[in-house]
Amino acid sequence: MAFPDLVPTARTYDAGDFPVKVFKSQNGVEHRILYGSNRTNMKLSLTYANIPDANAKLFLDHYQEEQGTFGTFDFMPTGYVKGWESNTSELDAKTFGNKYRYEGPPKVVQVRSGISTVTVNLIGVL
Amino acid sequence: MPFFTGTKGSLLLEGNTIASVQNWTVSTTVSVLNTRTLSESDDFFEPDSRNTSGSCRVLYYRDESNLNNASTFINKVIKARDGSPGQGASLLQGDQNTPNEVRSSLRLKVDDGSADGLYIELRVIITNVTLTMSVGEIFAADIAFQGCGAPTFVNI
Numbered sequence: 087m088a089f090p091d092l093v094p095t096a097r098t099y100d101a102g103d104f105p106v107k108v109f110k111s112q113n114g115v116e117h118r119i120l121y122g123s124n125r126t127n128m129k130l131s132l133t134y135a136n137i138p139d140a141n142a143k144l145f146l147d148h149y150q151e152e153q154g155t156f157g158t159f160d161f162m163p164t165g166y167v168k169g170w171e172s173n174t175s176e177l178d179a180k181t182f183g184n185k186y187r188y189e190g191p192p193k194v195v196q197v198r199s200g201i202s203t204v205t206v207n208l209i210g211v212l
Numbered sequence: 213m214p215f216f217t218g219t220k221g222s223l224l225l226e227g228n229t230i231a232s233v234q235n236w237t238v239s240t241t242v243s244v245l246n247t248r249t250l251s252e253s254d255d256f257f258e259p260d261s262r263n264t265s266g267s268c269r270v271l272y273y274r275d276e277s278n279l280n281n282a283s284t285f286i287n288k289v290i291k292a293r294d295g296s297p298g299q300g301a302s303l304l305q306g307d308q309n310t311p312n313e314v315r316s317s318l319r320l321k322v323d324d325g326s327a328d329g330l331y332i333e334l335r336v337i338i339t340n341v342t343l344t345m346s347v348g349e350i351f352a353a354d355i356a357f358q359g360c361g362a363p364t365f366v367n368i
Contacts, residue, residue, distance in 0.1 A: 093249035136245040136258060169250030197245060198260050 087151055089186075090144035091163035095135040097170075099177055102128035102184075102210060124183040128210040132166055135203045142202040145192040158185035158211060179210030186210055216322050222329075223268055224319040226307040230281040232273055234352065238266035238320055238332060240359075264334060264359030266320070272343075272351040282353050288316060289341045305338060315360050322368070333365040 105122040134141070152159060160180045167174040175181040189209040196202050223233045241264075244257035272282040291301035306313025315335045322330040340356035 093251050095247075095249050097250060136247045201245060201258060201260075 087144075087148055089148055089159060089162050089166070090141065091165040092134055092137065092141055092144070093165045093168040094132040096133040097166070097177075098129075098131040100129035100131075102126050102182075122212070124212055126182070126184055126210055126212045128179055128182070128184065129189065130166075130177065130179075130186065130208040130210075132206045132208070133203065134206075136197055136201050137204065139196075139200050139202050142194050142204045145204050145206055146194070149188055149192050152188060155188045155190065158187045160185045162186065179208075182210065184210035184212055214324070216324070220323040222321045222323065224321060225281070225284055226309075226317050227319075228281070228284070230270060230284070232271040232281060234269040234271055236266065236268035236320055238264065238334075240264045262362070264363065265339075265357065266334075266336075266359070267354065267356045270353045270355060272353060285338065285355050286341055286343070286353055289338050316357075317364070318357060319365075328367065330368045331365065332363050332368055334359045334363045335361060 102125050104120060104125050107119045107121060109117040109119070111117070134145075151157070162178060162180075164174070167177050170177060179186045186208040189207040193205040194202050195204075218235070221233070221236065223230045223236050240262060242262050243260045245260045246255055247258055248255045270282040270285055273280050288305040293299050293301050296302050304312060304314055305316045307316075315337055317333065318336045319331050319333040324330050334357075336357040336359050338355060339358045340354075342354040343351070344354065345351045
């Protein structure tokens with residue numbers, strides 16, 4: 087199954103960085119070595135507030151299918167970028183040669199009977 | 213088309229009419245959950261929970277038998293220490309028939325000429341009693357209550 091095609095109520099995106107190693111000498115001079123040509127470690131945090139439990143379960147099912155934080159996936163339905171009015175590929179790890187995986191388990195907060203808030207944290211990896 | 217004024221209102225605590233109620237209010241609020249997503253412009257809501265609370269003002273008096281209804285309210289909350297526990301006093305608010313009950317039964321009534329009238333009956337916890345004594349005013353108790361669960365009976 088694909089990542090659930092739902093529109094989040096809040097989204098945080100951390101653009102990651104290129105693999106750079108920084109060396110600082112004692113006199114303060116900085117040396118940087120670029121170890122790769124692809125930006126990576128972009129982080130995407132999605133919050134789905136007050137959704138039905140049936141939809142919350144979709145994230146748990148997907149997390150299970152991806153074997154937790156182990157599996158990577160590069161297909162993301164369009165729901166997660168809804169509301170972003172620029173080029174949506176900017177938020178897609180695939181654009182930069184990465185794939186998303188779960189950074190940690192989805193967090194499900196039961197708000198009331200039948201309604202939950204789900205927070206999903208994804209990280210782009212090469 | 214009949215309207216109802218304060219002369220038609222009354223209040224019953226544990227089934228007994230409180231004789232000297234000056235006013236009562238009851239307020240029910242439904243809280244909602246916002247389900248608007250990032251791509252939508254207008255809020256959309258799901259009902260979440262309901263809260264009922266209210267207040268009343270009871271004048272303090274004494275009748276021939278040295279009884280008064282204001283004391284019935286007041287004594288549910290303002291109590292002398294009884295060692296339960298330590299220097300505290302019991303938080304129970306039941307009557308003599310239900311001494312271990314933490315809630316009281318309150319009926320807010322409007323007399324429409326029928327046998328039972330119009331009413332809302334609630335199980336409540338009395339959350340505040342404010343006694344006010346001032347020159348030129350009658351000694352009175354302002355009482356606030358919080359409904360527990362939905363009303364037990366509604367006919368209004």
